[in-house]
Amino acid sequence: MTTEQTYWLEHAWLDTNVEPGVAVEVTGDRITAVRTGVEAPPPNATVLRGLTLPGLANAHSHAFHRALRGTVQVGSGTFWTWREVMYSVADRLTPDTYHALARAVYAEMALAGITTVGEFHYLHHQPGGTPYGDPNAMGEALIRAAADAGIRITLLDTAYVASGLKSATRGADPDRHQLRFSDGTTQAWAERAEGLKDRPHARIGAAVHSVRAVPAAQLGTVVEWAETRRAPLHVHLSEQTAENDACQAVHGRTPTQLLADHGVLGPRTTGVHNTHVSAGDITLLGRSETGTCMCPTTERDLADGIGPAVALQRAGSPLSLGSDSHAVIDILEEARAMELNERLRSHTRGHWTAAALLRAATADGHAALGWQDAGVIEAGALADLTTVALDSVRTAGPVPRLAAEAAVFAATSADVRHTVVGGRHVVRDGEHTLVPDVPGELARTIAELKEQG
CATH class of the missing domain: 3.20.20.140 (Metal-dependent hydrolases)
Structure with missing residues (x-):
């Protein structure tokens, strides 16, 4: 069964501009519509606060x-x-x-x-x-x-x-x-x-x-x-x-x-x-x-x-x-x-x-990498989204229209709040939804490898 869902982006980078209030409609793993000027989250929409970029x-x-x-x-x-x-x-x-x-x-x-x-x-x-x-x-x-x-x-x-x-x-x-x-x-x-x-x-x-x-x-x-x-x-x-x-x-x-x-x-x-x-x-x-x-x-x-x-x-x-x-x-x-x-x-x-x-x-x-159908927020593209916080100690301050500049020149990976891959919410509020303890897994696997050396 093909799922349908809506993500509401507080701010979104659409090609060259930062737009406030963007609704992204997803069917299955693809974006079916992008609506700008949506001031409030639609009913049942998943809210992504911050600046959302293509994956x-x-x-x-x-x-x-x-x-x-x-x-x-x-x-x-x-x-x-x-x-x-x-x-x-x-x-x-x-x-x-x-x-x-x-x-x-x-x-x-x-x-x-x-x-x-x-x-x-x-x-x-x-x-x-x-x-x-x-x-x-x-x-x-x-x-x-x-x-x-x-x-x-x-x-x-x-x-x-x-x-x-x-x-x-x-x-x-x-x-x-x-x-x-x-x-x-x-x-x-x-x-x-x-x-x-x-x-x-x-x-x-x-x-x-x-x-x-x-x-x-x-x-x-x-x-x-x-x-x-x-x-x-x-x-x-x-x-x-x-x-x-x-x-x-x-x-x-x-x-x-x-x-x-x-x-x-x-x-x-x-x-x-x-x-x-x-x-x-x-x-x-x-x-x-x-x-x-x-x-x-x-x-x-x-x-x-x-x-x-x-x-x-x-x-x-x-x-x-x-x-x-x-x-x-x-x-x-x-x-x-x-x-x-x-x-x-x-x-x-x-x-x-x-x-x-x-x-x-x-x-x-x-x-x-051969994924010409990804890397943009537009209808027909794969529904891959990355949301960067705009209220961390690194990103707070710049006006929303400069959010892309704040993300590129001040944010780090620690400021990523959400990652959506093919419409699937893989990282939610900074936590991985499929691998619950990523630092622990890294520490254990690397320690085991070093023990073999």
Whole structure:
């Protein structure tokens, strides 16, 4: 039986404007009507007080990195030393423990107003590389975890078959940690990934881990797989200067140029980070309409650098946002950080309006994940809503017409009061309705993983 319900939004962000008194009518999982100027809640309407946004999209996640929070903040180092700690967590996960961890992480995302996550997934096999009885057991664990937490997922099943660039035709063999990431070849990856199927809350996409993890000669297989399914295709791109240097040494071109030469770039492709790209790279990404997913909290946590987001967007690359390693899970902070990072670099303010940053966090983020029917509050869209309090110590004060500015530049995930996914009230008054003790679940699952180390 299809349910019908009405949500009354005290204030709503509708594309570029904040409107007071908005009634959103929902049938099943979709919005059927949006009425503005509704001064009082209609009878039997669910009231959402604060500023309601379209559901937020987290376009880049590695769920198991959540177990690193705090642990990796001791001492110094680089991305490459951080990676060794990351491997130690990856080695411990099984389908059951990954399901438990991801369920808690995705519930934390729901509490932060995230209604859709893009999971960049490469933990495919058992440590040592032996497949599970179900070769997609780890991916299926993530899909179940998202369902349990009440959010949508795009599982970006990731090809990762080499440990680094070796020659123009082949990569270096995976090390002992990376064996569980690898299917041996991208053809074997494609055959395994074929077993993953879309479902109402989950869509299947593809990913090239990076040019160092997929030899150039094998990129075409991943491109063809995604093209056949009209699926999103993501790739870590120029996150580190060492990757650029190695690609120049082996291929005589930048990673972006290499991807362009092998047909990877295009409107359904998103480059994650795009931190150390040249002017020529920016032109290639923009002209091909390849998206850019910025992950500012991770990029600063790992000392990666500040990517040229302004130049990329001006060239034609749509922007989305991700929490990546989950140093924090807060898409409002990612949006704010993108602007503030650019201010530090340029010594000028106001590169994006609050509305532009919210678009990256909502509609453009969903589009990058293959959910073009989400990320807006309008008839026909999926009924995904995120309500930010306007009366907390962080957000109180600005007049309602500046509520979007207050949300982007002052609010945090702690100010999210309601999250609605497909018409289902997943977070109500700051409490998760499906996972009653999210902090407890996180603490228990992470403690159990650390006990194994």
